[in-house]
Amino acid sequence: MYKGVYGRKDRLVQQKRHDVYRNGRKPPEPTICPDCSAVFSGGRWAWVDDAVDAVNETRCPACQRIADNLPAGIIEVLGSFFDDHREEVIGLIKNTESLEKGEHPLERIIRIEEQDHGLEITTTGVHVARRIGDALSRSYHGDLAFTYGDAEKTIQVTWVRNDS
Numbered sequence: 001m002y003k004g005v006y007g008r009k010d011r012l013v014q015q016k017r018h019d020v021y022r023n024g025r026k027p028p029e030p031t032i033c034p035d036c037s038a039v040f041s042g043g044r045w046a047w048v049d050d051a052v053d054a055v056n057e058t059r060c061p062a063c064q065r066i067a068d069n070l071p072a073g074i075i076e077v078l079g080s081f082f083d084d085h086r087e088e089v090i091g092l093i094k095n096t097e098s099l100e101k102g103e104h105p106l107e108r109i110i111r112i113e114e115q116d117h118g119l120e121i122t123t124t125g126v127h128v129a130r131r132i133g134d135a136l137s138r139s140y141h142g143d144l145a146f147t148y149g150d151a152e153k154t155i156q157v158t159w160v161r162n163d164s
């Protein structure tokens with residue numbers, strides 16, 4: 001069922017009460033996220049190869065967004081091109097996320113949802129959403145539009161291609 005622009009807007013508006021995601025108080029160092037094992041050290045969240053003696057546990061901002069189901073980015077993939085190239089398009093989206101997430105733990109896909117009118121992808125960060133939009137546009141052309149909100153802490157990306 002298409003939720004329409006209103007549901008989406010409500011979700012984005014709520015962000016203002018959730019400054020915890022990026023601007024909240026910094027956790028002590030090192031802190032490990034119990035959900036994804038990212039480590040906060042040197043003022044940032046990062047993936048670490050070695051085991052860390054982190055006595056502090058706090059959810060990282062990305063896992064907090066996932067737990068709250070409060071995405072920073074929403075991407076809509078629309079048009080008949082998607083219907084004819086589903087697996088390929090979803091593959092590109094997942095690969096793009098992997099590259100971004102590998103460098104930046106806070107930039108992840110929350111959910112990829114197939115809907116009547118196409119695909120809705122929600123993300124924990126604005127950069128991965130923008131990067132996915134750019135990748136779709138670069139690979140398949142079509143029409144790409146994005147709108148930032150809430151002092152660039154949220155983004156709405158729409159990509160449409162109607163021929164097949």
Ligand SMILES: [Zn+2]
Pocket residue numbers: 033034035036037038059060061062063064
């Ligand atoms: Zn986490």
